[in-house]
Amino acid sequence: MPLQYNESAPAAPAEAELPPPGTPDIEIARSVQPQSILLLAQQRFGLPADSLIPFGHYKAKLNMKHFGLPDPATYGKLVLVTAVTPTPAGEGKTTTSVGLNDGLNRLGVKSSVCLREPSLGPCFGMKGGAAGGGRAQVIPMEDINLHFNGDFHAITAAHNLLASIIDNHIHWGSESGLDPRYISWRRVMDLNDRALRNMIVGLGGAAHGLPRETGFDITVASEIMAILCMADGLADLRQRLARIIIGRRRDLSPVTVGDLGAEGAMAILLRDALQPNLVQSLEHNPVFIHGGPFANIAHGCNSVMATRYALSLNDVVVTEAGFGADLGAEKFIDIKCRQSGLRPDAAVLVCTVRALKMQAGTAKSKLATPDVQAVYAGSDNLQRHIRNLRQFGLTPVVSINRFPTDSDDEIAAIQAICGDWGVRAIPAQHWAEGGAGATDLAQAVMDQMDAGEPDVQFLYPDELPLTEKIETIATRLYDAARVDFSPDAKRQLEEYEQLGFGHLPVCIAKTQYSFSANPKLRGAPSGHVLPVREVRLCAGAGFVVAVCGDIMTMPGLPRHPAALDMGLNAEGDVYGLV
Template identity: 85%
Template structure:
């Protein structure tokens, strides 16, 4: 398949506000195109292939688009990053900018992103629609209630929870042991007070009292199932395989045993359809599921990726947080189950983040410091070497900030040359696609040399313990893995039940290769503490919860929600 086109789709950014303007104002300065017209002109999709949500958002109507043909797939580019810091790395911004850069070069390209969660939007991290002149629009709609997908997942998850408690109340025909009910409830907000709760208080009319709790919606197994499902039939089958608890004889109880998979599928039918929006430069963007690679698998949906590949010559996709989390799960979970494989990988770093990895304080990052930069480059090197274990040699994208000194940019490129990788300075935040054409060309040049032979980190037949220990030792450079007694027992139980062939999904802090978020750089010899293990039989993996990571985040001392609101015209302010 050709990766060039005779017609460039470049658009000028001359009318946009200057760099430094808040992202939300930059986004509002661009008039979106009709999503139906964009889909027709850029993707060749007829109007009846879309379900419009207003003028500028839509879902693919997969019944009219039809099945995808893998023989016609374009090339897949994975964007990942170094270990995140409060200084910011800009992985989503780079994904959007790179896609705009491909289109400026005349390549028919789309980008597949993950949907934002309301928790970070009102908490600390903010939105997830890119930044500067490399954004996706309509920005407010994407960050807040985007097409109702997460609400549908929340409703389906909590419907199952209510059916389960109702089943116990009315006789418990399935024989569930109330002390071993695994299914909790979810909410798409940060709320530490709900992590552990007791339900059923108030007497026999109100149910059987038992301990439970809440996770954030993106940690729900139903979220992962929506992201991994091939189609509606596969979705329903996966829902039926969810294990909600066990009986007194330790045999598992599934959703199929409760007979509710059909009702769950009803709530998820529309949410399963991939979403289509556009970048500031009016290039197609698929956004569907998958945030939080620290506590979930952190990839956008298999369906969105496949449809994008069937409609484009190149597809850019992102995986959450650093390459030790998102990229590992992309390959070991998403690619393993779907048969997809990246043709190239882009590893995002910044001068600021590397200096912070080297011990520099955030308030001092504007000051050039080559010593801190070289110290922090150990983190970049670790990620490069880790990606090579999968058979991937990354193109390093140095996401440029206005405060970066020229000698610092040159130093990163020199470090990468010594490691045998190409490093390109990208300025898409300030210039949009025009600032990412060098990066896009570098990726095209690498793909022209042939597709890599991508290999997962471990085979299916290894035990779950071996898989966790392999990730810990080979990617995190841990000296040991300390399993709690409960975790060890759970792993043995899952092996005996026949789930040992599943891949593992490590849930740990995103801020370090270790389980200690304060341990920056490239630490070695640390211990990875596995305190709990959760089976996601429908999604097709086993989650290992490590250290102090929480599947229901809390709000910071000053939540972003305190600075957000509506102006007199009804426009959102304070969303970043």
């Protein structure tokens, strides 16, 4: 039964008169009437309506049954957007990704951007929404920030179904031999809720299970989130779920989801969530938003499925990776590319005048004052990231996300510094101007790709022992003098090798605010020691996490949560979501 878009539906709306820069994001977002998503998919990609699963008129999932898995022979080029070390000044990686894609489309390039999905937790805590900003946004903004097509809820449900099956298994006698003292599988919730970090469940007597210590993480920290983002189709998803290690027997042998037989029901809950979501930018260019694993204890990139499908439908695909290039780009290449076979054809390194000045120690209150010397001083951070990307075989294009207070001299300083590295630095004004403000950047990226295909290299081979993999990242990217493994971490890494997981890549969980494990060490520190406090085996996601310092897997709410200032107006529209 062919389902098609309505041929009589109007074409994409003419370019709207947008509110002035500085208007709240949600008001800018709401001022643009989105294009019918089925029509957009037909016009841009020639896709019939039954190849999509609409969620409302402006969001859709790609119907995997229609497509099958994409053929790499059809892939366009892949552009990785990464950034300098984040500061409270804000760098605008998502905004740049959206703006660059709009810029590419203005140049006539058939291009899409792939982003991560936002979490409800930060949305109601402090951060607000996460769908770009200014005139470089994705719409419908409220829907993307709230429940977005049910993906995170499905992950939460699958994760907690497994938890309930585990506790039920213990309640009925633990046929598998799983030792309740060694259950490592916690529960998750897509909220910030500190009271759930540490708890004792199973209280109230024998009818109510076995009392034991456990807790909740935020959903983006779930291994299932990472699995959904790494999975290459339903069969791979199911196999990865079955490989998850949920605890140990008394003899410390691992118990997997497959041992309990829960992977089938979990896959049922995740079936729809595995399908990439299609939405649009303010300029009606296609945007894929799918998956959102933490960039510390997971790999911080959108799903492999979304990247694959986007590549098969476009000539160029822009994608972003979480935090700075030390975490995001490294994991993108060493984890996501290694497992999926994908390779970036170019990299964009986002920086701002303000961020470099903060790296040099300038106070946030003085960022608006021109200070070329501070830009030079803080550029060691930018240069370290350029050097690092070179180690992966990538020469980045630096995108200077321009603020109104940036002076021409400061911009010129960044360009001069980059010039010394043989790197182009392009000011971009997509936040204020949309795609029109990013055509220079888009052209520079196209030029870079025209100049030749990069020879992308992993930082380490699969065969290197896990400890040496961690040491390689620490010394070659972070310029650490050495790694300090805790006795537990050392013992566990040895055990993982013995269990046959030594070939896995490692995923460093450390602060995003420094090349070191100390968030206060700005710029480009060297000679520091990277402390590996604990390690975790994500056998389903396919990596070993090395936790360096304190990593929070369940955030708390601030004294006055953003939630308390939100609501619906008389028309039923959301206010307070910024």
